[in-house]
Amino acid sequence: MPCPFYNKPRYLLLTLGLISKRTISTAAVPRFTTPVTRRGSLVPPDAVEEEALPHYNAKDFFPVQPGRIFRGKYETITKLGYGGGSTVWLARELNLTRSSSQRQPSGSDPYVVLKFCTSDYINQEAAQHELRIGERLGNANSLHAGAPLVLAVLDSFEVTGPNGTHNCLVFEPMRETMSLFQSRLKQKRLTLDLLQNYLVCMLNALDYIHSECRVIHADLSLQNILVNFEGGSVLEEFVQAQAKNPMVRKQRDGYSTYQSHNQFGPLQPRLGPIVPVIADFGHAHWIADAEPKINPIQPDSYRAPEVILGTGWSYSADIWNLGVLLWNMLEGREVDLFSNIHSSDGKYLAQNHLARMIALLGPPPKELLQRELEMRRWNFSPAVTNDDQTLCHKAHQYYKGPFFDNEGTFLHLDLIPDLNLEDTITALEGDEKRGFMDFVVNNMLCWLPEQRKTAKELLKHPWLKDARLPW
Structure with a gap:
């Protein structure tokens, strides 16, 4: 079933943080030997994930495959989700050379999330909006206490597909939505102590967004607040499991559609703090x-x-x-x-x-x-x-x-x-x-x-x- 975080029909993960102004058009180089088709693959006419969306057109989506390298440094591993305007993939960052100030606070190095936007006009406009908001947010005060509590765009680039140009945004991996996290709790709700501590996180994030960036989020919900990974080992174990349990792939009319893998297992709070992060700035505005x-x-x-x-x-x-x-x-x-x-x-x-x-x-x-x-x-x-x-x-x-x-x-x-x-x-x-x-x-x-x-x-x-x- 679709992951609540990654499968949003409007915008999936939207920008916040430092965005690279350099964009390139590059061909993706195949480099993956792990089997990617499980026995019992779905066959037409069954609809798989994005194929079931209204107004789906396969030509609009970039044909991502596991094991392909983008921009010379991002190797795709598995699909995490989809939406009406993109697919989202987990990738390994090769030859990682980030400074200590750029290390991901959740310990998810060397992994990133790649959001491949569709090439149709409406979603190209949406992607450009993400970039414009991100540029405003990325030039703010990185020392502010709320800066680590917003989902930052780590990089962005363009890739040319068989049917047009696609924007791709790079994010730190997040574990799940606040909605899913809350469903794991004993009474399906936050205790007062946890609510107060999480509220301090969210207010620091909003203060950063408002006072430092002059941006209004305008779309806060349990789906747009995420929680981080409690430790890097959770994601590492998930990656290692992909070789033993590859994605189901459906092929039809020359296009491949993959079944998402996005279940990261039970929470392990002993590994580290699980904190809320404000994300999805697709409906954000700035005061100009x-x-x-x-x-x-x-x-x-x-x-x-x-x-x-x-x-x-x-x-x-x-x-x-x-x-x-x-x-x-x-x-x-x-x-x-x-x-x-x-x-x-x-x-x-x-x-x-x-x-x-x-x-x-x-x-x-x-x-x-x-x-x-x-x-x-x-x-x-x-x-x-x-x-x-x-x-x-x-x-x-x-x-x-x-x-x-x-x-x-x-x-x-x-x-x-x-x-x-x-x-x-x-x-x-x-x-x-x-x-x-x-x-x-x-x-x-x-x-x-x-x-x-x-x-x-x-x-x-x-x-x-x-x-x-x-x-």
Whole structure:
């Protein structure tokens, strides 16, 4: 089955860190003797991995094979996953000559991950976006405490295939998503101590992204936060096992498709710390001018009120996003603070989302609603198509508002459920619950963006005084 980390139909691993500005076009040289086809290989018409994706076209994908050398130094070992715009492979870096400052903190040297992007126009544009964001992030302060807690791009290059040019990005290998890691825990959720320590990691990462790089992530989720390998031996054992258990390969019409190998075995925390790393910057933005940003961002469940209302968003939207995400970490992966916000056919219902915000957090301040009225003169640039396939120029069109009248009265009072915010937390009691609620509700889940604390300010909050980075 697809690996949750590597198999994302939009963008897989997206850039953060130092990117090489040099790109080359090179032919890959075969150099591998281990058998790559297991007995019982799949045969047509069975679809294998990316073949089952909507609008799949084999010609768009670069024909990666095990044992091929790229850029004269990356030898592919096994496929880790796929998505609508790429395949992802584990590779060995030959003749490793990195300085001590470039060594991978997880101990995964000499292995890297290669993301081969498809050659179609849309995904070429996505790859270029990754590179532009990465260049901004890569020129920031590498001494910042949060810098090791973001997924860095180690290298990038171009490779020419039979049907066009493909961008390839090079990353440090990661073990798995936070979602998968959390599923391994005894109660499928983080303990309070672990949550606080992981929150210190994520806030340091966000402070680096916001204050040093001027970038907004805009897409935080359990799928976009990864955990590192607890020790290099875990990955080494996985690599050694590939020779005994090669990938299944399917051949059809001159193209080969491989079955991914991405199971790294049980956790071994005795080998070293397992820490969260923020990844996937495919939907990231940077603040380049003074004009307010109002275009739609964020996953539905984590969308901040200023995004829905079109009042302009900035770094504080990430703080709201992380605050809501803490419920998934503390209560369980499937427990959303804002639930029942989709129709039976999966469409996002912004009025339901706002109704639940009102039920749990109280009504929005008049100042925010006045701001919404004033901001209606601003248009998306460019216009954006919503889930009804309507081309929209304004936020209230996109999210199917307006939601408040000119007096500030919510237009969907019948949708406001009878809920109590404290009842949404069942994993904590007493002082522990009160401490958590004070930290999140009063500092992260504020209606007015300017009332939310920054990542740097949150790190100084007394609730986190006993939490530490793992180094």
